[in-house]
Every structure is written in C-alpha cells, then in structure tokens.
Amino acid sequence: MPHDFDLLVVGDANPDVVLGPVPDPIEFGQREVLVPTGAIVLGGSGAITARGAARLGLRVAFAGRVGRDHAGAMVRDLLTSSGVACFLRLDDDANTPVTTVLTRGSDRAILTASGTLARTEAADVPAELLAASRHVHASSYFLMPRLAVPELFREARRHGATTSLDTNDDPSGRWDIGAVLAETDVVLPNAAEAIKLTGRATVREAAAALAVDGRLVAVKNGADGALSHDGTDIVECPTVTVSTVDAVGAGDSFNAGFITGLLHDMPPRQRLALAVACGALSTRAAGGTAAQPTLAEALGHLPSYRTDQS
Incomplete structure (x- = not known):
C-alpha cells in the first residue's frame, strides 16, 4: 500500500534565539554585552530534521505539541x-519551548525552557x-518522558515502517535508552552522546x-x-570544508541526509557522505535551517570516504 509520507518526525519544535x-x-551583574549576530529561527532537533528532509525532497x-x-x-x-505537514497539538496550559543558543566558534551553550516538551x-x-x-524518526528523547517512543516505534514497525532515534543530550545524566533501543532500526548520536549512551571509551567502540x-x-x-556501523562494516567519512557561520542544528541536518539516503536505497558509503554533506552545508548561515541544502546541492558536495572491517 502506498504511503502518504516518506518520513514522520516526532519530537521537539520551538523557536531558537x-x-x-x-x-x-x-x-x-546586569552588564550589557554586544555580540555580532543574533537571529530568531526555527529550532528543535525534530523540527530542523523535518525541515531538512523536506528540503531534500x-x-x-x-x-508534537x-x-x-x-x-x-x-x-x-x-x-x-x-x-x-504539521500535526501539532495546541496546549492551553503550557508555553511553546524556547531555546537560547550562545555560540563560540564550533562550540555552543544551550539554554532551554522546556514548556510543552514535558507534556x-x-x-x-x-x-x-x-x-x-x-x-x-524521534528526537530529543530525554526531554519528552511522556511521549512513549518505544510504543510508537513498535506500532510504526507493525505497519512496516523503519525507525530512527536521535537522543540528543540527557540533562539528567542517566542516558538510559534500554526500552527504546529494541524498537529502533537506526541510531543517530553524536560522538559524545554515543560514548555516554554506552560507557565505552572510543567512538568506534561505542558505535559497535x-x-x-x-x-x-x-x-x-x-x-x-x-562513521557508520552495521554490526560488521564500518564506513568512515571526512567532513566537507565550508565557510562556517555556526554549527547549530548541523547534526539534525545530518539526520535528514542519512534518512534520505536510507529511503533512496543508497549504498552505505554514499548514504553517509550525503549525511555529512548535509550537516556541513547547513553551517553556512545562522541557525539550523537557513542553509540546509537541496538534494542536488548536497550530492554536488559529497566528500570522499573509506571502509574497513570492525
């Protein structure tokens, strides 16, 4: 039976400052400090991933809520x-989440008022x-404890869908995804998250x-x-060199690229390269969505890659 949507994203959507x-x-001490740039943009890991995937076709x-x-x-x-296509429940008793992102080079501090996320x-x-x-795809797993992602994934898989998870950071520091992992086909952490999720010492060990x-x-x-790992083969891919403004949402654009490659049945090497290109190209403008590439643009910026055995 044909599907209405290639991708359903479940998760967080909010303005980013x-x-x-x-x-x-x-x-x-009430000091006024001037910074060169400021923007109010679409934020939330889920929303940025959704927008990036739509941009890719x-x-x-x-x-969400x-x-x-x-x-x-x-x-x-x-x-x-x-x-x-938005299916957003409106909450009369809680505010939309708001995140302030303070950038410094490739690093950033993130302050979030969670609002409707907890509900x-x-x-x-x-x-x-x-x-x-x-x-x-589900994002910001630890910020929405009532979302019941394992049950949602189980139901989606019953209908033949594949599933993916980007946990993002865990403010509690517990990093427990045991319940959802069994229902997840694709895990999309960053290096620090992968190590915290597994307790392993290196990125390769965590991926394995x-x-x-x-x-x-x-x-x-x-x-x-x-890098990607399927239990046997490891594919590694270098980044793409671009003129970076900030890295806000780059990982979410990576998610969009990887999922797009998966749904287009791309081979592992090209799929990872597409994801890397999407993440890198998204850093060319402030915020997570302004510079997200089209599929043609991303395919024109694919990096090289290498493969070996685990």
Missing part, C-alpha cells in the same frame, strides 16, 4: 511554509500517521556497542566527519 559569538566569560510530516501562543504559531508557519505524549501523534509513513541485532548506527564526529 541564536546569539554569538559570545565572549568568555559571560558577565552577569521527502514527503514529511511532523507531530506547542503552546497556544505566538511562538507556537511561528513554529507552525515555518514548518508548513517549508513543505512539512508531549503519545496521544499527540495521530495513529493514522504511523500507518501512513515509511519511516518514523549500539550496532547489535542488525541495528544501523551513524555517529556524527564534528570536524572528523562521521
């Missing part, structure tokens, strides 16, 4: 104007969407630990590019 580069240290739906406020309306407008639940995802999507039971793992490794 991106400021920087900020000085070191940041001063309190996928048919994308997004499900926002407040009945101006920030929520902004998020909906930015997603729908990018070609993403987002499985009922916010229409059941018919799970049956109508080829692939379901996650790539069990036929699971596919792709680890974003910043200036060192990325």
Whole structure:
C-alpha cells in the first residue's frame, strides 16, 4: 500500500534565539554585552530534521505539541511554509519551548525552557500517521518522558515502517535508552552522546556497542566527519570544508541526509557522505535551517570516504 509520507518526525519544535559569538566569560551583574549576530529561527532537533528532509525532497510530516501562543504559531508557519505537514497539538496550559543558543566558534551553550516538551505524549501523534509513513524518526528523547517512543516505534514497525532515534543530550545524566533501543532500526548520536549512551571509551567502540541485532548506527564526529556501523562494516567519512557561520542544528541536518539516503536505497558509503554533506552545508548561515541544502546541492558536495572491517 502506498504511503502518504516518506518520513514522520516526532519530537521537539520551538523557536531558537541564536546569539554569538559570545565572549568568555559571560558577565552577569546586569552588564550589557554586544555580540555580532543574533537571529530568531526555527529550532528543535525534530523540527530542523523535518525541515531538512523536506528540503531534500521527502514527503514529511511532523507531530508534537506547542503552546497556544505566538511562538507556537511561528513554529507552525515555518514548518508548513517549508513543505512539512504539521500535526501539532495546541496546549492551553503550557508555553511553546524556547531555546537560547550562545555560540563560540564550533562550540555552543544551550539554554532551554522546556514548556510543552514535558507534556508531549503519545496521544499527540495521530495513529493514522504511523500507518501512513515509511519511516518514523524521534528526537530529543530525554526531554519528552511522556511521549512513549518505544510504543510508537513498535506500532510504526507493525505497519512496516523503519525507525530512527536521535537522543540528543540527557540533562539528567542517566542516558538510559534500554526500552527504546529494541524498537529502533537506526541510531543517530553524536560522538559524545554515543560514548555516554554506552560507557565505552572510543567512538568506534561505542558505535559497535549500539550496532547489535542488525541495528544501523551513524555517529556524527564534528570536524572528523562521521562513521557508520552495521554490526560488521564500518564506513568512515571526512567532513566537507565550508565557510562556517555556526554549527547549530548541523547534526539534525545530518539526520535528514542519512534518512534520505536510507529511503533512496543508497549504498552505505554514499548514504553517509550525503549525511555529512548535509550537516556541513547547513553551517553556512545562522541557525539550523537557513542553509540546509537541496538534494542536488548536497550530492554536488559529497566528500570522499573509506571502509574497513570492525
């Protein structure tokens, strides 16, 4: 049966206030500090991934929860104007999340007022969407404890969909994904997250630990590019050199590229290279979405890669 959507993203959507580069240290005491750039843009790992995938030509739906406020309306407008079908539940009792991102070189500090994230639940995802999507992706797993991602993934897989997870950071420091891992086909952490999720010492060891039971793992490794592991083969890919403004959302654009390659049945090498290109190219402008590439543009910037055995 044909699907209505190539990709359903379940997760976080909010405005990002991106400021920087900020000085070191940041001063309190009511000091006014001027920075060169500032922008209010579409944020949230899930929303950035959804927008990036739509930019790459996928048919994308997004499900989540926002407040009945101006920030929520902004998020909906930015997603729908990018070609993403929005299924956003409006909450009368909590505000849309807001994130402030303070940039400094390739690093950043992230401050989030979680708002509706803690109230987002499985009922916010229409059941018919799970049956109508080829692939379901969840983001910011630790910020939405009521979302019941394992159950959503299980239902999606029952309908034949594949699933992917980007946990993002865990503010609690517990890093427990045991319940969801069994229902996840693709895991998409960055290097630090992979190591924290597994307790292993190196990125390669962490990727191998996650790539069990036929699971596919792709680890974003910043200036060192990325690697993927399918339990047997490791593919490594260097980054793409671009004129970087900031790296906000680069990992989410990587997710969009990797999922697109997966749904286009690209071979492992090209799939990883596409993801790396999408992540790198997205850093050319402030915020996570302004410089996200089209598929043709990303394919024109593929890096080289290498493969070996684990």
